[in-house]
Amino acid sequence: MSMERVREAADRIKRLEVQGATNVALTAMKALVEQMKASQVRDIDSALHEIAEAKEILFKSRETEPFMRNAIRYIEWGIARERWETTSQFHRLIHSLSEDLLNKFKEARDRIIEVGSKRVLDGSRVLTHCHSSAVSGILKVAKEKGVDFEVVLTETRPVYQGRITAREMLESGVRTTMIVDSAVRSFMTKVDLALVGADAITSEGNIINKIGTSLLALAAHEARTPFYVASELLKFDPQTIHGDYEAIEERSPEELWPQAPQELEIRNPAFDVTRRDYIHGIISEEGLISPHSIMEAVRRRYPWILEALGG
Ligand code: RUB
Numbered sequence: 452m453s454m455e456r457v458r459e460a461a462d463r464i465k466r467l468e469v470q471g472a473t474n475v476a477l478t479a480m481k482a483l484v485e486q487m488k489a490s491q492v493r494d495i496d497s498a499l500h501e502i503a504e505a506k507e508i509l510f511k512s513r514e515t516e517p518f519m520r521n522a523i524r525y526i527e528w529g530i531a532r533e534r535w536e537t538t539s540q541f542h543r544l545i546h547s548l549s550e551d552l553l554n555k556f557k558e559a560r561d562r563i564i565e566v567g568s569k570r571v572l573d574g575s576r577v578l579t580h581c582h583s584s585a586v587s588g589i590l591k592v593a594k595e596k597g598v599d600f601e602v603v604l605t606e607t608r609p610v611y612q613g614r615i616t617a618r619e620m621l622e623s624g625v626r627t628t629m630i631v632d633s634a635v636r637s638f639m640t641k642v643d644l645a646l647v648g649a650d651a652i653t654s655e656g657n658i659i660n661k662i663g664t665s666l667l668a669l670a671a672h673e674a675r676t677p678f679y680v681a682s683e684l685l686k687f688d689p690q691t692i693h694g695d696y697e698a699i700e701e702r703s704p705e706e707l708w709p710q711a712p713q714e715l716e717i718r719n720p721a722f723d724v725t726r727r728d729y730i731h732g733i734i735s736e737e738g739l740i741s742p743h744s745i746m747e748a749v750r751r752r753y754p755w756i757l758e759a760l761g762g
Contacts, residue, residue, distance in 0.1 A: 456486045457505045461512035467610060472650045472686055473584050476518040477556070479509045483523055484549040488542050495531065498541060502527045514698040515659060515722050517651045517688035521756055525552055528755060559683045559736035560588060567646070567681050567734040568593040571600050575643040578603045578635070578676075581661035582612040582619075583648020585681040589734070590646075591623045601626040603642055607661060608632050609706040609719065632663050639667075639674040649682035649733075653691040656727035656742030658682065659699070662720055668729035680725075681734040687749045689756050699723070 460482030463469050469478045483505050492498040506523055513519070529548040535541050567589035571577060577600060579586050590602060602620050606629055607613040613629060620627040630638055639645070645667055651659040658664075658680050671678040688697050704717035711717060727742035737748040749756055 454486060454504055454508060456482045456489070457508050461508045464509075464512040470612060470615070471582055471584050471648070472516055472518045473556070473560075473683070475513060475516050476522045476685070479512070479519045480522040480526070480549060480552060483509070483526060484545055487526075487545045491538055492541055493538055498530050499527065502530065513721075514700040515650050517690075517697070518683065518686045521685055521687070521689075521753075522552055525755060528758070555685070556683075559685060560585065562736045562738075563681055563683065563734055564588045564592050566739055567679075568596060568598075570644065570646075570679060570734070570739075571598050572643070573599050576601045576603055576641060578638065578642040578645045578667070579616060580605045580613070580632075580635075580647050580664055580667050581607045582615040583660075583681065585648045585683070585734075586646050587616060587619045589681055590620065590625060594623050594625050601628065603628045603630060603638055605630055605632045605635060605663065605667075607663070612661070635663075635667050636670045636673075639670040639676055642676060645671045645676055645678045647678075647680055649680050649686055650722055651697045652682060652684070652687045652733070652742075652745055653697060653724075654688075654746055655691070656730070656733075656745045658725050658727075658730065658733070658742070659697050659722050660725065662723050665723045665725040665729075668725045672729045677731045678729055679732050679734055680730055684735050684737060684745075684749050684752055685756070687745065687753075687756060692746075692757075697724075 460478050464475050464478060469475055490501055492501060510520060526548050533544055535544050563585055571593035602625050604613045604616050617627055617629055647660050647664050649658040649660045668678050700721040702719045702721050704719055707717050707719055730742045732739045733742055737752055740748050
């Protein structure tokens with residue numbers, strides 16, 4: 452099988468045409484489902500073989516994306532667990548597994564927005580970094596509810612995802628100020644809340660998000676500004692339970708300086724780790740939880756994330 456749809460999605464993800472953990476997971480899952488619906492698999496072995504091929508391509512597109520990996524493993528796990536005998540039964544199963552997942556995504560996001568929007572208070576200023584659809588969702592709903600607040604956001608070097616957030620905020624009528632990433636400490640005393648998204652949550656309750664997030668958390672800690680993370684527990688990486696580190700994607704040096712002097716070494720990690728000690732709370736589908744209780748929350752809500760871990 453050519454895996455055309457999967458390859459095309461992986462390319463768009465790699466190029467950042469699709470950006471943010473949630474959009475990446477949705478795009479990867481939809482591509483896999485389309486590919487499987489077009490395929491003529493007749494038995495479990497050939498189905499699992501095709502999924503393995505798709506996983507190989509999609510997982511490499513962006514390394515630090517457990518949400519995408521969990522979504523694909525859910526489909527794989529369902530195919531291995533459910534009874535199906537014909538190609539058309541297989542196609543129906545794929546369809547219902549993807550519908551289940553989409554419902555889980557939606558339920559989780561709705562709850563995060565409901566909980567998170569209560570943390571945005573009248574007269575307050577919220578600092579954010581990068582572009583997170585969870586954070587944008589919270590801020591948009593707070594605005595719709597009539598809360599009068601402002602947003603301060605970083606431009607987010609090197610590829611300026613802050614501009615995406617800025618446009619969304621302005622379209623929603625939120626007063627918005629952009630700062631350079633290195634101005635975070637200067638502005639931390641002028642804001643009431645720091646709110647970011649996440650790409651990954653580890654078993655220790657640490658979170659991984661756009662490079663610079665951990666600096667923001669440190670500055671928030673020093674200024675005693677509450678630092679919250681809005682994230683689906685679906686971003687939990689089960690491999691961290693076994694001691695594995697979450698891989699941090701390293702992107703092209705060209706993003707920093709195209710045609711830089713050849714002898715210059717450029718490093719461009721896309722994400723960094725924020726220790727749980729700096730996180731006031733994770734705004735999740737299980738409510739506002741402490742990073743310390745992450746394992747219980749995942750076990751309660753998504754036992755399959757722990758069961759479906761198959762590489
Ligand atoms: C995006 C980023 C976002 C998280 C959460 O990085 O760090 O904060 O992915 O996003 P990039 P969401 O632009 O490199 O993908 O809340 O949409 O899942």
